[in-house]
Structures are given as C-alpha cells and as structure tokens.
Amino acid sequence: xxxxxxxxxFVPGHVTGFFSVHRTDxxxxxxxRGAGLTLERGVTxxxxxxxxxxxxxxxxxxxxxxxxxxxxxxxxxxxxAATTDLPLGSxxxxxxxxxxxxxxxxNEVFGWRRSxxxxxxxxxxxxxxxxxxxxxxxAQARGGAxxxxxxxxxxxxxxxxxxxTATVEYLDIGELSTADVLAERHERITEAxxxxxxxxxxxxxxxxxxxxxxxxxxxxxxxTGTVDEVISAVEEAGGSAAMAMLGRTVFALGSDLTAxxxxxKRTAIHPGGATLLADSTPASRDQxx
Amino acid sequence: xxxxxxxxxFVPGHVTGFFSVHRTDxxxxxxxRGAGLTLERGVTxxxxxxxxxxxxxxxxxxxxxxxxxxxxxxxxxxxxAATTDLPLGSxxxxxxxxxxxxxxxxNEVFGWRRSxxxxxxxxxxxxxxxxxxxxxxxAQARGGAxxxxxxxxxxxxxxxxxxxTATVEYLDIGELSTADVLAERHERITEAxxxxxxxxxxxxxxxxxxxxxxxxxxxxxxxTGTVDEVISAVEEAGGSAAMAMLGRTVFALGSDLTAxxxxxKRTAIHPGGATLLADSTPASRDQxx
Numbered sequence: 001x002x003x004x005x006x007x008x009x010f011v012p013g014h015v016t017g018f019f020s021v022h023r024t025d026x027x028x029x030x031x032x033r034g035a036g037l038t039l040e041r042g043v044t045x046x047x048x049x050x051x052x053x054x055x056x057x058x059x060x061x062x063x064x065x066x067x068x069x070x071x072x073x074x075x076x077x078x079x080x081a082a083t084t085d086l087p088l089g090s091x092x093x094x095x096x097x098x099x100x101x102x103x104x105x106x107n108e109v110f111g112w113r114r115s116x117x118x119x120x121x122x123x124x125x126x127x128x129x130x131x132x133x134x135x136x137x138x139a140q141a142r143g144g145a146x147x148x149x150x151x152x153x154x155x156x157x158x159x160x161x162x163x164x165t166a167t168v169e170y171l172d173i174g175e176l177s178t179a180d181v182l183a184e185r186h187e188r189i190t191e192a193x194x195x196x197x198x199x200x201x202x203x204x205x206x207x208x209x210x211x212x213x214x215x216x217x218x219x220x221x222x223x224t225g226t227v228d229e230v231i232s233a234v235e236e237a238g239g240s241a242a243m244a245m246l247g248r249t250v251f252a253l254g255s256d257l258t259a260x261x262x263x264x265k266r267t268a269i270h271p272g273g274a275t276l277l278a279d280s281t282p283a284s285r286d287q288x289x
Numbered sequence: 290x291x292x293x294x295x296x297x298x299f300v301p302g303h304v305t306g307f308f309s310v311h312r313t314d315x316x317x318x319x320x321x322r323g324a325g326l327t328l329e330r331g332v333t334x335x336x337x338x339x340x341x342x343x344x345x346x347x348x349x350x351x352x353x354x355x356x357x358x359x360x361x362x363x364x365x366x367x368x369x370a371a372t373t374d375l376p377l378g379s380x381x382x383x384x385x386x387x388x389x390x391x392x393x394x395x396n397e398v399f400g401w402r403r404s405x406x407x408x409x410x411x412x413x414x415x416x417x418x419x420x421x422x423x424x425x426x427x428a429q430a431r432g433g434a435x436x437x438x439x440x441x442x443x444x445x446x447x448x449x450x451x452x453x454t455a456t457v458e459y460l461d462i463g464e465l466s467t468a469d470v471l472a473e474r475h476e477r478i479t480e481a482x483x484x485x486x487x488x489x490x491x492x493x494x495x496x497x498x499x500x501x502x503x504x505x506x507x508x509x510x511x512x513t514g515t516v517d518e519v520i521s522a523v524e525e526a527g528g529s530a531a532m533a534m535l536g537r538t539v540f541a542l543g544s545d546l547t548a549x550x551x552x553x554k555r556t557a558i559h560p561g562g563a564t565l566l567a568d569s570t571p572a573s574r575d576q577x578x
Contacts, residue, residue, distance in 0.1 A: 161405035272561015
C-alpha cells in the first residue's frame with residue numbers, strides 16, 4: 001500500500017479490570033488508576049505519508065479521533081492501516097492501540113526523533129481528548145499486567161505490574177459506550193476503583209486481580225444480563241471471571257470459561273509493551289521533518 | 290532438576306553504551322544514568338526451593354553475589370540454574386539478569402506476592418551491594434533501548450527509551466573488571482556520561498546512540514587495543530561501532546561488523562523486559578511464605 005516509506009508497530013490489546021477516573025485541565029495528567037491485562041492479541045498499525053489522512057481497520061474506513069489527534073498534533077497527514085483480531089468497542093483498548101501504534105510508526109516514517117515517553121504522551125493526550133480512553137495507552141506501552149498507580153502519561157503517570165503470566169480466555173458479548181458509563185456512574189466508579197487498587201497493591205497476584213475486578217463490576221452496577229450469567233456460570237464451575245472495562249466482555253484466566261461450557265477466544269498476557277516492528281523503513285535524513 | 294515447585298524467568302541481555310555513576314547511602318537510589326540496548330539473547334533462570342543455596346550457570350557452579358543477595362534478603366535458600374548464550378563479565382549484564390530472573394522466579398515459587406517494581410528494586414539493591422552493576426537491572430526490566438534518566442530502582446529511578454528496533458552484532462574480545470574501571474575513572478565517566486545523556490535526549494535515535502557511545506569510550510580512555518582496532522575498521526567500512534560498558538566487547542547495528550570483515554555474533558533489540566515464563570509452577574496457598 002505504501003510506496004516508499006512505511007513503518008509498522010504492534011500494540012497489545014488491553015482489558016481493564018477496575019479503574020478510577022482522575023481529571024485535570026491537562027490531558028497529559030488526566031487519566032485513570034487501576035489494573036488490567038495486556039494481551040498477545042493486539043493491533044498492528046502501518047503508517048505511510050499521504051496527501052490526506054485516511055484511517056482503515058481491517059480494510060474498512062473508520063473514524064478514530066485519537067489517531068487523527070496524533071497526526072494533527074504534529075501537522076502531518078498519513079495513510080493509517082490497522083489490522084486486529086480484537087473487536088472494536090468491547091473493552092480491548094483498540095482505539096488506544098491505534099493511537100499508540102500510529103505515534104510509534106509515524107515517529108519512524110516522518111523522522112520525528114521523539115523518545116518513547118514523548119510518543120506515549122502524545123497518544124495518551126489524543127485518546128483523552130477524544131474521550132475514548134483514560135488508561136489503555138500507558139498500559140499498552142508497558143505490557144504485562146500493568147497496575148496504574150498514578151494517572152496520566154510520563155512523566156506524570158506511574159506504573160507497577162503483577163509479575164506473573166497466564167493464558168486468558170474471553171467472550172465478547174457486545175459493545176458498551178465508555179462515555180455513557182462514565183457519565184452515569186462517576187462517583188461509584190471512583191470509590192470502588194480506588195478501593196480495589198489499594199487491595200491489589202497489598203497482594204499483587206493475578207488471582208486477586210480477577211476477584212477484585214469481578215467485585216468492581218458488581219459494585220458499580222455493571223454485572224448485569226448476559227455478563228452476569230456468564231460470570232455466575234464460571235463461578236459455579238469453580239472458576240473466576242470478570243468483566244472488561246468497558247465492554248460487554250467477560251474474561252478469565254487459564255481455561256475457566258471453557259470449563260464452564262463456553263467456547264471462548266484464547267490469548268495470553270503479552271510479556272512486553274508496544275513496539276516498532278523490524279520491517280519499518282525509516283525516513284532518510286533529508287526526509288526528516 | 291526441581292522436584293515439585295519450579296519457576297522460570299527470561300531476562301534480556303543488556304549492553305550499556307555510556308553512563309554516569311550516582312551514589313547515595315541507599316542501594317535503591319544508587320545507580321547509573323545512561324543508555325543501552327536490551328538484547329534478544331539473554332538469560333533464563335530456573336529457581337526451586339532447596340535446603341541450601343546453589344547457583345549454576347550453564348551447568349557450572351558460579352558465585353554471583355547479587356543472586357545470593359536476592360535470596361538472603363528474603364531469608365530463603367534455593368537451587369538457581371541459569372542458562373545463557375551470552376558471555377559473563379563482557380558487559381552484557383549477565384549478573385544483573387541472574388539477579389532479576391531469580392527475583393521473578395522466586396516470587397512465584399515461594400509465593401512472596403510482591404509487585405514487579407518491588408522485585409526490580411530487590412534485584413537492583415542486591416546488584417549494587419555486590420558491586421557488579423548499577424543500571425542493568427532496571428534496563429532489563431524495561432526492555433527495548435532504555436534511557437536511564439534518573440538512577441536507581443522504582444519508585445526512584447526514571448526511564449525513557451529510544452522507540453526504534455534493529456539487529457545487533459557484537460564481538461566479544463574479553464573481560465573487563467567493572468570495579469577497577471569505576472575506581473580509576475570515576476570523574477571522567479561522570480562528566481562524559483552526563484554530557485552524552487543530554488545529547489541523546491535531544492535526538493533519541495539508535496544511530497545517535499551508537500555515535501555517542503563510541504565518543505564516550507574514547508573520552509574515558511577505554512577505546513584502546515583490539516577494541517580500538519575493531520571500531521576503526523568498522524568506521525573505515527562506512528559503519529559505526531561502540532564498546533559495551535563494561536567489557537572488551539564491540540557492538541554495532543545492522544551488519545556493520547560483518548561489513549568490516551568480522552564474524553560477529555548476531556542478535557536484536559529485545560522488544561520487552563524481563564518476564565516470568567508460562568511453564569512456572571506457582572506455590573500453592575499453603576506453601577506461601
């Protein structure tokens with residue numbers, strides 16, 4: 001698709017289990033605290049310079065304001081082509097992944113010569129400004145099972161992680177609007193999210209993370225309908241499952257969804273964070289902005 | 290080798306290109322600033338509980354004080370078996386990798402339930418106390434091409450990175466004592482290292498990193514003998530090479546050593562940081578310390 005210069009980046013998917021919202025008047029320090037899992041299933045983003053900006057996901061034109069924000073903020077236009085085996089709008093951080101992947105690939109193809117932290121900050125700011133996410137970008141930049149201790153992008157944000165790994169199963173039941181949920185339940189989310197974070201920091205294990213995430217979904221009133229049925233069925237089968245924030249998605253570790261009789265998708269915790277891919281063609285010196 | 294419980298971790302190798310030394314009266318905040326490359330070649334560490342501590346590297350008994358420090362600090366004894374295709378003592382951060390891998394695997398097998406940051410801090414402190422490294426552990430925990438902005442372990446240390454990737458070639462010419470070099474050249478290293486870091490932060494690219502690293506080796510008087518010959522030959526062939534701090538090792542990006550007529554080892558920048566491996570057997574609840 002790209003004629004001469006192109007760069008590609010891979011960004012892991014990310015499910016948040018619980019969170020609290022922290023807003024300031026600066027997108028870089030606005031964000032969420034909480035915890036989640038980055039996933040081996042993720043988003044590959046290819047960027048090449050173009051006369052106008054076009055954004056495609058799996059071949060279809062899409063509007064992703066965070067991607068536009070990354071490019072507009074630098075005054076460039078590009079053809080952005082993303083591919084993923086994750087669903088959009090179901091709580092896997094696909095929009096954040098597209099923004100971060102665009103920043104990493106555009107840095108290479110336009111010769112921006114920015115540091116990793118500067119690119120994460122740019123993608124985070126664009127995602128916050130677009131209203132599509134508060135913590136996915138910084139988590140996806142780190143990889144593993146990130147704990148978001150302090151909100152925002154570097155140098156403001158602070159991360160830790162659960163130092164374990166596991167296979168992850170999930171059932172994608174449907175979309176949920178992040179903006180609607182945040183507007184309706186802001187106080188309950190913040191109270192429940194801060195409490196869950198304190199408890200995870202006392203015992204930072206994956207088992208505890210899933211339990212705290214399930215309790216969070218219940219505390220904020222989102223454990224309803226089919227999501228509730230699936231979580232209950234997993235518990236009856238002796239397992240533990242929780243809900244991805246924010247989507248109608250149930251996730252579990254190991255084979256807990258399979259053991260409850262479902263036919264879930266399977267992936268695993270991704271060990272690393274977002275990364276430029278080796279087949280990228282950098283800008284030559286005279287093409288640098 | 291392990292009877293019932295065992296855990297394994299992988300830690301990438303790490304070559305530092307330039308650095309400055311920053312000592313406090315606390316090992317957690319003592320460390321180095323600088324930049325380097327983490328490598329796909331690394332160290333795999335297996336830990337299982339045992340009546341006394343034994344440490345092996347590729348089957349041979351070794352004394353690695355940083356590994357002993359990680360275990361002693363927690364009051365446990367273990368059989369530690371590490372394997373690597375990197376040389377020890379040549380500037381690849383093998384001792385730091387063994388300490389960090391031991392911390393990650395021991396956390397799982399002894400049920401310590403510590404966070405990732407706490408384990409990095411423990412390994413960093415043990416490495417600093419042993420006098421075998423100042424910045425490898427925090428770099429190896431991050432992966433990629435880490436820039437160490439502020440010295441020490443989390444929450445004190447601060448990292449950024451060069452957001453690019455490349456293949457890496459290296460020639461291992463022999464060992465160099467970290468302690469001796471630091472004792473003899475402390476002031477020159479700090480002055481040259483701080484200057485190189487400022488310049489890399491202005492232009493955080495891999496090409497600039499190699500150039501600044503080569504200049505650093507020359508500024509501190511370590512570009513001598515065979516190392517100097519190899520670096521000069523690469524320059525004459527139109528490439529760029531530098532010296533691993535601290536070992537008699539020359540490294541270059543792409544195929545710059547091959548192009549100069551050498552027969553180097555090949556690896557690549559590792560995209561992620563140290564990680565527990567999926568085949569680990571966690572402690573059951575009643576085995577947790």
